[in-house]
Amino acid sequence: MDALPLYRQLAAHYQQAIERGTLAPGSRMPSLRALMDRHDVSLSTALQSCRYLERDGYLEARPRSGYFVRLPGKPVCQPVAEPSTRLADPARYVGIQERVTSIIAQGKQFPVRFNLAAASGSPELYPTEALKQAMIRSLRNDPSVLTSSAQPLGSAVLRGVLAQRALSARIALSRDDIIVTNGCIEALNLALRAVAQAGDVIAVESPTYYGLLQILEAQGMKALEIPTSAQNGISVEALELAAQTYRNIKAVVAVPNFQNPLGAVMPDDSKARLVAWCEANAIPLIEDDTYSLLGSTDTPLSALKAWDRTGNVIHCASLHKTLAPGMRLGWISAGRWHERVAQLKHALSRAQEVLPQLAVADFMGSGAYERYLRRLRLALRDQREQMIEAVATYFPAGTRLTPPQGGLILWAELPGGASAERLFERAMCEGIAIAPGPMFSNSDRFDACVRLSCGLPYTRELNAAMRTLGRLAADLDG
Ligand SMILES: Cc1ncc(COP(=O)(O)O)c(C=O)c1O
Known part of the structure; x- marks a missing residue:
């Protein structure tokens, strides 16, 4: 059998790294320049390998940001749109306290079964x-x-x-x-x-x-x-x-x-x-x-x-x-x-x-x-990936989310300008707390966004809660 061309060998190498989890879904693929230096290949070989992996669903090209890792067959959301560099609002005194207090007060009226509003990990972590x-x-x-x-x-x-x-x-x-x-x-x-x-x-x-x-x-x-x-x-x-x-x-x-x-x-x-x-x-x-x-x-x-x-x-x-x-x-x-x-x-x-x-x-x-930190990172990476997949699977088509490469939270933008505060109110009735976008700005620019915690272990119950949240978001969308 003929040896595979160099670009296919390189692609196979990275495909294995992705399948083994060495390169996590959502993480940035090494740049073309890094591939050229690391493997001593030409620009065209590095590019061909990435295109090959993209064709097979292992990479996703994002405008002006390069290639990102994904697993084939898994649903993905479009990334959140890049903001304009034009300044949107003048400097203003902050009037957030009332908004945040009222959201927290509404949250207290219902028993919370799934706290996806807090940016912190569950105690087991x-x-x-x-x-x-x-x-x-x-x-x-x-x-x-x-x-x-x-x-x-x-x-x-x-x-x-x-x-x-x-x-x-x-x-x-x-x-x-x-x-x-x-x-x-x-x-x-x-x-x-x-x-x-x-x-x-x-x-x-x-x-x-x-x-x-x-x-x-x-x-x-x-x-x-x-x-x-x-x-x-x-x-x-x-x-x-x-x-x-x-x-x-x-x-x-x-x-x-x-x-x-x-x-x-x-x-x-x-x-x-x-x-x-x-x-x-x-x-x-x-x-x-x-x-x-x-x-x-x-x-x-x-x-x-x-x-x-x-x-x-x-x-x-x-x-x-x-x-x-x-x-x-x-x-x-x-x-x-x-x-x-x-x-x-x-x-x-x-x-x-x-x-x-x-x-x-x-x-x-x-x-x-150090050993503890390594375990924490792996656990959070898993939880993030499962939450990302749940948003892509259960939320309405057109939901946008840029997979973060770390941290405890996801930021998703609902389609059609749906109101995240409405979603918050309806989710609270189901015992699911989320953080609606208006908490994160003095403006109304993020009214259709929600922040979701990845700090909870991804159990069957949490999966069901994410399905419910997705359905509620789809109902708003209508
Ligand atoms: C960006 C950021 N800064 C500061 C804090 C507060 O940190 P601490 O709990 O250590 O006071 C938080 C907590 O959520 C945070 O997300």
Whole structure:
């Protein structure tokens, strides 16, 4: 038998990787350039291989983004449309609180059987027993932690472990650069207070995490929503354009890895461009690093802070989604604003409780942490894939969804401008909670979108709930 042509050999190699799950559905196929370098083949061979895999249903070409992995025979949704880089709305005071409160209040009227509204994992995903043991060990080693005063910046041991762990995101810090906080939410609050005040304009992604909009509202700041792509994150070009109109932007807040709610990861060149632009324009850049560790693969993602040479990036992080939702730990490395943030933290809430910090440091400093993270990533990858497939199978034709390569959530756009709030109301009657799009913007641009959690194990019951949700969405569509 004749040997297969080179492009077919290369295609067979990647087909096997996809079938074995080495390349996950929804993840990005290595670029043509990477294939050429890795396998020493010409551009035309690399391209022919990808076209061959696409023809057989193993790859999907997405405009301006390259090839993405899929499994043949599985239904797929069209990706969410790319936003225009034109600025849609002027900077405005945020009026989200009433909307969010009313949605949460409606949710409380019904018993929730499937909470697809929260961006967090179910308790089985997290290392409860290991943390319990670490807690007992830490208390036994030093019971005086219960009765002596806490260190103002947080436990030096934990800060040391966090500084070491940050190296994989290409962040070089000493433990003295870190302040332990009550989750990322406190870190964001402190960062914004340190660099801006009431009335100031803050550039944020659109759509964005509603908790950030709540902070801006509480601090009396205005949000300038910057178009953000489900593929590439915040548009730096749109931000540059916006800055020509709004010359008084006081800070930019971005979630570069697995953005909430879109799931986007900014390519490294956009990260570098954003950091450089903020630096050149003397605008503080607040990085929210809540989900970076939850990718489909173990390859670490770079933080914006990796490109920071002048202390202009304030890095805010959380252990809530990746390790221990109940312990409410986060941290901030505030660069130029370190002293100011330390003063604010002291004034607003004093130091964090010590024992949970010691327990987390004990676990994160051990080899068990990496093994746990690997298991968590695999479990979440499976759950994401099943939820993506359920949306593609049960939701009405024309539903759009860009499969994220990590994180805890999916963002879907219903067809025909159907109202996500209507869907929320009807789903609540069935005991299914979802997060409707209007929570994620000060505008009405996302009224037809829903955010769905992938944090629950994909059981038969959840599959039935997704079928129900799809039917309710199809009824709205009519
Ligand atoms: C993007 C983003 N930032 C911050 C937070 C809040 O983090 P924490 O729970 O650590 O306070 C969340 C929680 O959902 C989030 O999604």
